[in-house]
Amino acid sequence: MRALFGRMSNDIANPLALIAELTHRCPLHCVYCSNPLELQNRANELNTEAWTRIFQEAAQMGVLQADLTGGEPLTRIDIIELVRAARTAGLYVNLITSGLPLDEARLAKLVDAGLDHLQLSFQGAREEIATEISGTKSHPQKLRVLEWLKQVRVAVTLNFVIHRGNIDQIEEMLALAESSSATRVEFANVQYYGWAFANRERLLPTRPQLDRSIETLKSAQERLRGKIRLEYVVPDYYAKYPKPCMGGWGRKLMLITPTGDALPCHAAKVIPGLTFDNVKDRGLREIWEMSEAFQKFRGEVWMQEPCKTCDRRELDFGGCRCQALLLAGDPAATDPVCSLAPTRGKVDAILEAVNKPSAAEPSLTTPAWLYRPNPA
Amino acid sequence: MIPDPNSKPRLAPGCRLGENNQQRVLLMPERALRLNGPSLEIVQRCDGNHTVQEIIAKLQQIYSKAEPKKVETDILDYLARLHDQRALDFA
Numbered sequence: 001m002r003a004l005f006g007r008m009s010n011d012i013a014n015p016l017a018l019i020a021e022l023t024h025r026c027p028l029h030c031v032y033c034s035n036p037l038e039l040q041n042r043a044n045e046l047n048t049e050a051w052t053r054i055f056q057e058a059a060q061m062g063v064l065q066a067d068l069t070g071g072e073p074l075t076r077i078d079i080i081e082l083v084r085a086a087r088t089a090g091l092y093v094n095l096i097t098s099g100l101p102l103d104e105a106r107l108a109k110l111v112d113a114g115l116d117h118l119q120l121s122f123q124g125a126r127e128e129i130a131t132e133i134s135g136t137k138s139h140p141q142k143l144r145v146l147e148w149l150k151q152v153r154v155a156v157t158l159n160f161v162i163h164r165g166n167i168d169q170i171e172e173m174l175a176l177a178e179s180s181s182a183t184r185v186e187f188a189n190v191q192y193y194g195w196a197f198a199n200r201e202r203l204l205p206t207r208p209q210l211d212r213s214i215e216t217l218k219s220a221q222e223r224l225r226g227k228i229r230l231e232y233v234v235p236d237y238y239a240k241y242p243k244p245c246m247g248g249w250g251r252k253l254m255l256i257t258p259t260g261d262a263l264p265c266h267a268a269k270v271i272p273g274l275t276f277d278n279v280k281d282r283g284l285r286e287i288w289e290m291s292e293a294f295q296k297f298r299g300e301v302w303m304q305e306p307c308k309t310c311d312r313r314e315l316d317f318g319g320c321r322c323q324a325l326l327l328a329g330d331p332a333a334t335d336p337v338c339s340l341a342p343t344r345g346k347v348d349a350i351l352e353a354v355n356k357p358s359a360a361e362p363s364l365t366t367p368a369w370l371y372r373p374n375p376a
Numbered sequence: 377m378i379p380d381p382n383s384k385p386r387l388a389p390g391c392r393l394g395e396n397n398q399q400r401v402l403l404m405p406e407r408a409l410r411l412n413g414p415s416l417e418i419v420q421r422c423d424g425n426h427t428v429q430e431i432i433a434k435l436q437q438i439y440s441k442a443e444p445k446k447v448e449t450d451i452l453d454y455l456a457r458l459h460d461q462r463a464l465d466f467a
Contacts, residue, residue: 014397016408062397064408092394092403117390117405155390155405183388183462184405226377229462 014062015288018091019255019266020051022082023071027100029135029371030123032161032196032203034266035071039375045258048078048085050279054256055089057284063254069096071258074106080113087114094119096159099145100138107148117155119186120145125172129165135371146180157184162213163203164354170216177228187217188233193267193322198370204354210238237347241312242319242335249321250294254284262287264294267322271331297321302332306340379428379455383466386424391463393419404463414439418454424467428455 024039046054055066066086073079074097086093095110096119110118122142123130130139149156158180160166160173170187177185190196190203205213214234221230236243246253246265255263260279268274277291288294296302300313307318318324319335327336327346334341379385387402393411394403400416402409411419417438421431432451436444458464 064394064396064401064403065406090394092392092408094405116392116403119405153389155388157405183390226459226462229460 013251014285015058015254016063016252017065017067017254018054018058018063019067019069019253020054020082020086021069021071021255021257022046022051022073022076022079023258024375025075026070026072026098026372026374027075027136028072028098028123028138029373030133030161030195031135031199031369031371032133032163032190033372034191034194034196035372036267036269037194037198038269039373040258041375045076046256046260046279048081050260051082052085052089054279054284055086055091058254059090061285061288064092065094066091067094067096072098072100074098074101080106080109083110083115084113087116092116097121098134098138099142100136102141102145102148104148104151107145107152111152111154115154117157118149119157119159120149121159121161122173122176123161124166125160125169125176129169132369133161133163133165135369146176150181155184156180156182157186158182159186159188162187162189162205164205164209165202167205167209167213170213170220174216174220174224178224182228184229184231186231186233187213188231189235191233192235192237193270193326195370195372197326200350201354202369204235204237204350206355207238207351210234236320236323236335236337237351239337240339242316242323242338244316245320245323245335248317249297250288251298251317254288254294262291262293264297265320265322268293270322271325297332304332304334306342307334310340377456377459379452379459379466381429381432382427384424384427385422385431385455385458385464385466387419387422388463388465402463404461407461409463414450415454418451419458422455422458422464428452428466 023045024035025042073095083093093115094117095115099120123133127139131137158177192200196203217230217232224230250264255266256279261276262279263276274293274296276293277287303318307313319338321331324333324335325331328343336343336347391404394401400411402411402419417435418431432448435451436447439447
């Protein structure tokens with residue numbers, strides 16, 4: 001059994017998934033939001049027709065899956081039409097949601113329109129931490145959504161975003177998952193870009209916390225085999241080698257922002273000097289194959305040492321370009337989380353600060369949360 | 377797990393057949409599996425109407441040149457793996 005997502009050749013194949021950021025509007029204000037620091041408002045969002053055309057073009061070029069996300073995709077009043085448009089185009093339709101602007105009737109309509117898979121995000125297993133992280137009272141509604149999901153035929157993933165404040169509650173999260181209809185649960189540690197980068201001193205778990213969480217999830221994986229597929233994403237600051245970010249730049253994924261810019265990854269706009277094409281001006285295939293942003297870090301020609309001659313360069317593609325920019329100041333540098341990177345010391349310094357005994361509890365000098373606002 | 381020969385496998389919610397560049401695939405959350413020859417013959421019959429035993433018998437008929445016991449073992453193994461991926465339920 002070979003996963004299609006796991007084996008693509010090095011030439012420009014078509015992307016396999018389209019990440020459709022339908023909006024930046026969101027009732028939550030999570031301190032680790034993956035949206036850019038500069039948020040777009042409703043007036044600039046692509047309309048129903050534009051998204052319908054994007055889904056059709058994507059399916060024609062061989063894309064298999066559409067991830068409808070945001071912001072909160074359910075804030076779009078045309079979300080039912082958008083799900084139907086993506087499914088009709090021939091795509092597998094994922095909805096990545098907080099579950100907030102949802103009721104039982106709307107859920108039934110989404111499923112009728114062709115929704116294949118709903119990913120419900122959780123900020124924790126307890127209300128207090130969820131409220132602190134999201135800056136909103138949201139947890140009780142999510143528990144209601146879990147009950148409604150038992151009544152409809154749709155794949156369900158629970159997505160727990162993990163960080164220092166909730167990593168010790170994984171057992172409770174597992175219990176919540178086991179009481180639901182989810183067949184897949186992601187425990188994804190926060191990735192440190194954008195809002196999360198601003199809040200990283202309070203979000204990074206300590207080494208002992210991380211080790212315990214890995215043990216807990218290993219044994220849970222055995223126990224739940226055949227019931228729930230568990231996936232764990234550890235913080236790459238603790239890794240020996242970088243993650244193959246986005247499966248390689250311009251290799252598998254294409255992200256469309258609420259205003260129609262086509263990006264190789266969520267955070268690509270932080271890289272200075274990159275120009276992005278907009279789906280209002282050019283077709284999807286042309287953008288994928290030709291646009292400067294997708295070409296820039298595709299393949300290997302852009303690589304520096306030690307990546308350039310490294311045996312792992314086809315496994316991790318040099319890691320994450322945005323992280324290289326954030327930590328090494330150069331988007332073409334080796335991802336600083338790599339143990340072979342000349343700038344690894346910067347990551348080690350951050351980890352050292354986090355793992356100091358005095359850092360375990362927030363103090364008066366701990367920076368306050370920077371909450372992600374709603375776009376104006 | 378070893379699938380019960382009398383159970384009827386059915387694709388789990390959110391798992392369905394699709395096509396990509398003339399290649400049949402099994403679509404599921406965050407994943408897509410290529411289906412070729414035998415795997416397509418198996419998955420097409422995971423509709424809640426065929427028992428595991430019936431699927432084995434049919435494949436043994438289609439692939440009559442293969443060792444029947446080997447066909448059976450391969451199918452049971454494949455179904456078990458699809459179940460572990462949460463792509464299948466057994467009714």
